[in-house]
Every structure is written in C-alpha cells, then in structure tokens.
Amino acid sequence: MIQDIAPHIYHNEYHPEKPDADSYLMYFEKHNALANWDGEEITFPRFRDFPEVKTALSENIIYLFTVDDKRFYLAKELALPERKGFRLESNRRFRDAQPQWLSFAGITGYQLWHWYDVRRYCGHCGSPMVHDTKERMMRCPDCGQMEYPKISPAVIVGILHNGKLLMSKYAGRDNITYYALIAGFTEIGESIEETIRREVMEEVGLKVKNIRYYKSQPWSFSETVLMGFFVDLEGDDETITLDTEELATAEWFTREDAPPQPLNISLTSEMIWQFKNGKV
Structure with missing residues (x-):
C-alpha cells in the first residue's frame, strides 16, 4: 500500500x-x-x-x-x-x-x-486562525476554538459467499474502469460495525454477518483513514439490489475470475489479492 x-x-x-x-x-x-x-x-x-x-x-x-x-x-x-x-x-x-x-x-x-x-478563519466566530506553536493545530486567538487536521473514518468491505467475492464499480466515474469493494464513510453516532451493515444494505441490498477486521490505511487522497473488513453473506440469497446513484455495477467473482486493480497501493487492492490468493 x-x-x-x-x-x-x-x-x-x-x-x-x-x-x-x-x-x-x-x-x-x-x-x-x-x-x-x-x-x-x-x-x-x-x-x-x-x-x-x-x-x-x-x-x-x-x-x-x-x-x-x-x-x-x-x-x-x-x-x-x-x-x-x-x-x-x-x-x-x-x-x-x-x-x-x-x-x-x-x-x-x-x-x-x-x-x-480551509482553516483560515474560525468556524465559530469568524476571526483569522493562527498556528499553534506546540502542536499541529489551528487556534482562534479570540474565542479559543481549536481545529486539528481532518480525518474521516471509512470502511472497505469484502463480502464473501461460497468461494466468491462481491466486487463493484462506482457510478459516474467513466475514467475508472477497474472494480472495487463496497465502501462508505462512518456517520455521526454510528459504530464501525453499523457502518458496514448500513453501507452494504444501501448499496447492494444484502445482509452480512461475521465481521472480521483486516487492516487499516491512511488515504490522503480523500482525507480518510480506511478500515478494511471481510464479512460473510447472511443467508444464501445472492440477489443484488443495486443503488444506481452510487454504483454502476456489482457482481460476484470467483478467485480465478476476480479482476485485480492495476495498482497495488490501496487497501482495496490488497484485499482483492488476499481473496485471489486464497488467504481469506
């Protein structure tokens, strides 16, 4: 990565x-x-x-x-x-x-x-922010508001069933032709496990179980810390109900047919290779 x-x-x-x-x-x-x-x-x-x-x-x-x-x-x-x-x-x-x-x-x-x-001015009182001298933080000299670098938590989910992995393509990204995994940001008041279940249900209409943590990754392209998990499909119904606003397609792939991503710099790519190599 x-x-x-x-x-x-x-x-x-x-x-x-x-x-x-x-x-x-x-x-x-x-x-x-x-x-x-x-x-x-x-x-x-x-x-x-x-x-x-x-x-x-x-x-x-x-x-x-x-x-x-x-x-x-x-x-x-x-x-x-x-x-x-x-x-x-x-x-x-x-x-x-x-x-x-x-x-x-x-x-x-x-x-x-x-x-x-984007942190030039205080979001509370509007005064110009200043750099703190002791830590990486922006501070408002008027109201004392403190701002630290933004990091948004998100999940990458590898859904497994009967020796197959569910892979998807994002909607509206015609310049990206390779497959990815189900992913999404954690919402306020939501646990990581709840994020996984919600994102999978919203994007492909499936229920999952046996959530297993794999690995994390800082992904500065989107100011995110990614957390990867493998899960099992709950039940035997593989029917996909696609959220066409988020995804262009989603399909089940065997280890032999799963298409790897062209670059091996992302958590998603590594998780796909873990599946292809029979390690999950």
Missing part, C-alpha cells in the same frame, strides 16, 4: 525546526502539486531551488513532517514559479509515481495543505 515505504520511516511528530537549503519545499494549487515529474522518479524542490524563499518558519513556511532525516515544509500562500523542471500536475499522479516514499510524502503533504487552506 502507498504508506508502506520501508526501509524509509515516516515521522509525523510536530517538531517545527528551521529548514535548511536541503529541506524539501512543497507547494500546491487546487488539486495540483509542484514537482519534477520527468523520468521514472518524482522529485520535489528544495529550498536551494527557490533562494528567494527564506529558510525560516513563518505563517507561509510551515513544518509538515520528516521522512528518515529529510524534513518537509509547506509553502503556503507563496506563488512559486515553475522552474528547473518543476511543474504543477495533478495530485492523482501520486498513485503511480516513484519512488513510493516520495509519492506518500506528496499526497500526505497535500492533505495537510488542504486542511490549512
């Missing part, structure tokens, strides 16, 4: 030290990231590539995280020009760009940039 970057180690502790010339400088606009996308490996600019940007912490230069001993910083509200091969391209390219540890750093940095971008 995209976060599996060993032997590299991701450190998300908030230790805002002053950047140096070799520190990575991350810059985003809308859904685009500034990087050198040429060749087989992605690279991000460093402070030395933009000497006009001061190597100092400020409201516009924000410490993000460290990978191994390499520190990453966000250039916020600074219009960095495209130069030295660095150009803005869609953050979707982090799905297949190499090396994977830099792709993971890139999409994680994008998630934090988006959070900072």
Whole structure:
C-alpha cells in the first residue's frame, strides 16, 4: 500500500525546526502539486531551488513532517514559479509515481495543505486562525476554538459467499474502469460495525454477518483513514439490489475470475489479492 515505504520511516511528530537549503519545499494549487515529474522518479524542490524563499518558519513556511532525516515544509500562500523542471500536475499522479516514499510524502503533504487552506478563519466566530506553536493545530486567538487536521473514518468491505467475492464499480466515474469493494464513510453516532451493515444494505441490498477486521490505511487522497473488513453473506440469497446513484455495477467473482486493480497501493487492492490468493 502507498504508506508502506520501508526501509524509509515516516515521522509525523510536530517538531517545527528551521529548514535548511536541503529541506524539501512543497507547494500546491487546487488539486495540483509542484514537482519534477520527468523520468521514472518524482522529485520535489528544495529550498536551494527557490533562494528567494527564506529558510525560516513563518505563517507561509510551515513544518509538515520528516521522512528518515529529510524534513518537509509547506509553502503556503507563496506563488512559486515553475522552474528547473518543476511543474504543477495533478495530485492523482501520486498513485503511480516513484519512488513510493516520495509519492506518500506528496499526497500526505497535500492533505495537510488542504486542511490549512480551509482553516483560515474560525468556524465559530469568524476571526483569522493562527498556528499553534506546540502542536499541529489551528487556534482562534479570540474565542479559543481549536481545529486539528481532518480525518474521516471509512470502511472497505469484502463480502464473501461460497468461494466468491462481491466486487463493484462506482457510478459516474467513466475514467475508472477497474472494480472495487463496497465502501462508505462512518456517520455521526454510528459504530464501525453499523457502518458496514448500513453501507452494504444501501448499496447492494444484502445482509452480512461475521465481521472480521483486516487492516487499516491512511488515504490522503480523500482525507480518510480506511478500515478494511471481510464479512460473510447472511443467508444464501445472492440477489443484488443495486443503488444506481452510487454504483454502476456489482457482481460476484470467483478467485480465478476476480479482476485485480492495476495498482497495488490501496487497501482495496490488497484485499482483492488476499481473496485471489486464497488467504481469506
């Protein structure tokens, strides 16, 4: 999965030290990231590539995280020009760009940039928010409102029955041709187990039992922490009642016929391979 970057180690502790010339400088606009996308490996600019940007912490230069001993910083509200091969391209390219540890750093940095971008003003009183000096948090100096990075819990559900796996395709995503698994976000006041039962019933009209936790994954593309589960169909009726607003299709596949996803960076892909390899 995209976060599996060993032997590299991701450190998300908030230790805002002053950047140096070799520190990575991350810059985003809308859904685009500034990087050198040429060749087989992605690279991000460093402070030395933009000497006009001061190597100092400020409201516009924000410490993000460290990978191994390499520190990453966000250039916020600074219009960095495209130069030295660095150009803005869609953050979707982090799905297949190499090396994977830099792709993971890139999409994680994008998630934090988006959070900072939408937390400029206090949602309670409307005053400008300020950066806390001790933790990764935005604080309102007037009313004391505190805002932490947004993480939305969601489930991925592999439904099993008689040696088959239920796989689906999302509606309205003609550019995505591969199959996925049933998925959905947890609602307020709902347990994870209730989310699983509700999403399966809403999307394919089936009841499930024997909920078994598999694994979790941070998925910064949607500011989500994904939790994967395998479940069994309750009863023998495999008839699917499709929610056509959410799904384009849903079908039962044997281990031999189950189509894998083209990239092995997601929890969904790994769960499909677990099924195909007979491990569930």
